[in-house]
Structures are given as C-alpha cells and as structure tokens.
Amino acid sequence: MAENTTTASNFVQNAIDEDLKNGKYGEGIHTRFPPEPNGYLHIGHAKSICLNFGLAKNNAGLCNLRFDDTNPTKEDVEYVDSIQEDVKWLGFSWDDRMFYASDYFEQLYAYAVELIKRGKAYVCDLSAEEIRQYRGTLTEPGRECPDRSRTVEENLALFEQMRKGDFADGSRVLRAKIDMTSPNIVMRDPVIYRISHTVHHRTGDAWCIYPMYDFAHPLSDAIEGITHSVCTLEFEDHRPLYDWLLESLGFASDSRPRQIEFARLNITNTVMSKRKLRQLVEGGYVSGWDDPRMPTISGLRRRGYTPESIRDFCDRIGIAKSNSLVDVGMLEHCVREDLNESADRIMAVLHPLKIVITNYPEDKEENLLAENHPYRGGQRYVPFARELYIEQDDFMEEAPKKFFRLKPGGEVRLKHAYIIKCEEVIKDEAGQIVELHCTYDPDSKSGGLTSGRKVKGTLHWVAAKYALTAEVRLYDYLLKTEEQEEEPADFLAALNPESLEVIENALIEPSAAWTAAGTRYQFLRQGYFCVDKDSAKGQLVFNRIVGLRDSWAKAKKE
C-alpha cells in the first residue's frame, strides 16, 4: 500500500525545486485547491486535490481550499458543503485556510479601479454579440472597440455606475486593454467584469457586477500568497493574461504566484465532465451525485472505495502534460489492494444450493472458529450444521477436468470447516437440482491435528438455519460502454444498459451482523463488498466494488 509518499517525481515538483533552489519564495511554497461550487467533486478533482495538498505537504508548505465562486448563476451552498466533506474525507486538511473568491470582491473591485487608473482597463458598451464579432477569429485579428479610447475619468465613473446597478445585465463590461491583434485570443481585451443582477449564495445582493475567472484568479492567488497556482492544461493560453494582470498591478515578478498546468484525468469508460454528470443527476438517470455508479468522490465513497485507495491511485497515475486515458483497471487495482489488506472476510452465498451432510447428526451444531483476515488476525465463530448452502456455481454435475470445486463423488473443503464429499445429487421431477447429499470427514476439521489433508478446492458456505439475509447491490459502475464522442443526446444513449442497479439478496453468515455498519468486508470468491453506511438500517447492505479476478470464471469463458 502506498504510504502516500508522493516521492514520484513530476514536472511540477521539478519546477518547485528549481524555484526553491533559486531562493524564490523564501517563505516556503503555498498552493491552493480552487473548485467552483457548481457540482460535486469527482475522481478528476481528487487528482488535483492530491497534487496540491501533496505538494504542500512534501515541501513543508501550505495548501488552501478556495471556492472560486465568481459566477452566482451556477453556484450553490449545497456544493460548497459537499466539497468540504469530500476533501476532508480524502484525508486532507486546509486547517483554518478556507477562503472564497467572493471574500475578495471588495479588494478585487479596488484592483479593477487601479487597473483603470493605470489606463489598462476600460468600460465597453458593446453587446455580447458585438464583442464576439470584434474579437476576430482564430486566424483573423480582432478590431478595437470604439470605447477603448475612453478617458480614465470616464471609465472610473462608468465602472462605479456599473457597481451601483445603474445598468442592465449585459449592457456593459469592463475589459482589460491589451491587444486586439494578439494571436492569442485570450489577450484580445478580455472581459474582466460583467453585470449580473443575480443573488450570490454568499454575498446576496451586495453586488451586481462580478469578476471573471481570468481576473479573479491571479489576484486571489496573489492575495493569499499562493506561490504555485497549479491548474489544468486548458488554461495554458490564459497564463499570459495571468502574468499580465499581476505585472500591470505591480506585483513583483520574483515573488508573485506562478501558474503551472498539468493534464486532467481521464479514465476509460468513465464520464468525467461535470456537465454530463449533472445531466445524469438532473435527468434522473442516477439517484443523485452520490449514486454508487457515479465517479464522484461521494459515489465512490458509497461504493466502498477508501480514501487511501483513491490517494494511492492519484499517486500512481502521475502528473504530466500529455492527455492520457488511464485504464479503469488501475483504479480497481487500488481498491482491491487496499481492501485485501484491510477488509475482514465473511462468507456469503448469492445463489444458494442446499447441501445436507448426511453423516452429520441432525441435532448437532458447532461453532467453528474462523479467521477474520488471513494475516491480520481476528477471529469469530461461525455456526455449522447438517444443512448448509453453497453457491450454485460451486457445483457442477458434469464438470470439466480442471474444475476444482464440488462435483459428484468429488471432495472439497468447506472454508473454516470440514472436507465434504458429494455422494448424491437430488433432483425434482423437472430434473432441476434441488439439493446435494454429502458426507463429511470428521477428522478434517480446520485447525485440527488431522486437518492437513489437501483437497483442491475450498468453498464458502452458510448454515441454512442461521443464514441472514442481506441486501446486495451489484453495480456495473461504468457508465459508458465504450469510448466514443458523444453529443448530449448520444451521451445518454451510450450509457451502458447494464449499469443498472441490480439488487439481490445474499445469505450471509450471522457473524457479519455483529459488526457495525461501515465495516468493510470481503466476500469469499464473490469479490469485495462493503456495508453501505447510508442504507444499513436493520439490514446489511453490500455494494460490490469489484469482483475478484477469478481464473475459473476466465476458464469458463473459453
């Protein structure tokens, strides 16, 4: 298991090393995780969280949590709450450094005024449509807005009126005065403030003008003393603007924050855009942002993923600038590895096949000692009796040569119990197998002196009389059948039809019920399961995380 020693070298760390070596940022480094509270965090955000908090930790620095809440039309407190919960759950702490871009609205306004005073910003009266036309295209330069030559005084007055609410939404904007002919479209006098008479989830109606990301972000970073502003690749074109703003407002180049971009996470068969995830939630395709099929942190949590496994995953995939598509198998490997280490094992049967041990006294019952974990120890008692259930798949009447499980005349070990032999197959009139009559070897009891006898297969089982029913939810949590380009409509159509929630009942050994909800279990052979905390009310609910790789299942396919 990864000790989360993010020692893996990456170019961001290299850049930090370089800066540290050159004596830049003598106070130590400072990063931030800046989500917009417009949806729930997903596994892609986890990559950024692990990176930013990890860099801080590994370099004796600090990492802030900052809500980038500059667009009130999309944001909500529900999201700021869930984001905090998810970051905490992942195991990271921002201590007392939780901020909101909206905390800086007043300062940001002052910076905008300063920019105007320096002749580097102006109020533009063009409509959104006109601005687009004036902007030019990818291959043609833009044209200057007629308002570009307004005097500082005019701009100051107009901007103040904007703030006071004298103008309607969309009627005017504040723009940075840079270069309409720049080959980089971002630099063609970008809008830095817009008018929006919208109630903000935190500032209410105090403001009717809101700063754009491009303006708020570098300044928020600077205000917080951020040294390394790590973001994703699509902002590379924005870096010149980031630097231009700080430069224009007089932040010294040797101490101001520096933007570094890395590639965002993509996982095979996984829907990773907030927009699409929102469609799934709002369209009722899933039960919510925390539906166990969702790649959200909260969905993975309900699915039984541990924070450790997600951090480990983020460590393993690395940080680079090339667009990559990580195999979902990597994520699954990480949970398997973690749960193999940490999860107690219990026995359960999904599709029961009754077994009668004919030479076991009818009134006899035993409590057999069972290991909770192969090497971490812990023990429990499991009731054993004459009538048991095993998994239907664990018996084959006409078995191929390499079938290690129960077959007529064959022997098999019942885990923690005895070796049994199948003597007779009982069928109904329709020829369906109803039950198996077996005999057991009393000398083969697990842990006993003569328990060393070897048989090829080991089965899990549950005593018929004491078996408890548990709800098992089997999910195919992959939401896409295959990689494909999807427009919204096609995207929904491309959902894996098998990604429906399947609920079955499993028979579980009674000892499982002794443990409090929230404990993670591994079902023998069936795969990893865990108690669903949210639904464990009187009844145990298990989610399948991912099945064990079963070479028998593989062989069966061939």
Add this chain to the structure above:
RNA sequence: UGGGGUAUCGCCAAGUUGGUAAGGCACGGGAUUCUGAAUCCCGCAUUCGUUGGUUCGAGUCCAGCUACCCCAGCCA
C-alpha cells in the same frame, strides 16, 4: 502561411548538464495457498511519432515533416 500544447512498452509514467531506456497497471510462466484471491519468484521497449543532421556517442542538441489535444463564454 492564427496561437498554445503533447508525442517513451497494450495503459499510465520516470528519464538530471548528450553516455548507451526506472517503476506501476495489464499480460505470460513457475512456486505456494483452507479465498482458482493474495503472496513469492521469473519474463515482458536493441528502442523512445517520423525523416534527416551534429557527435566517438542522442529519448535527451539542431532542422523538417506527421498525428493528436486546447482556444473565437459577459463559464471556470
């Protein structure tokens, strides 16, 4: 004949100032096993998108191609 990026094994990803290709996932083989799991060994790029060049020597330097990603929100 816009700008910005990226190209190293099936999938991720290290590769310091050029010195002769880490690691993980997946996969294959063997040992072991009261989970056909786990564990343990062993194997898995003469080659770094491509073509040339510089050099005793290049994934690392130079030039030219090619492919893919991002940008024309008053979103972030």
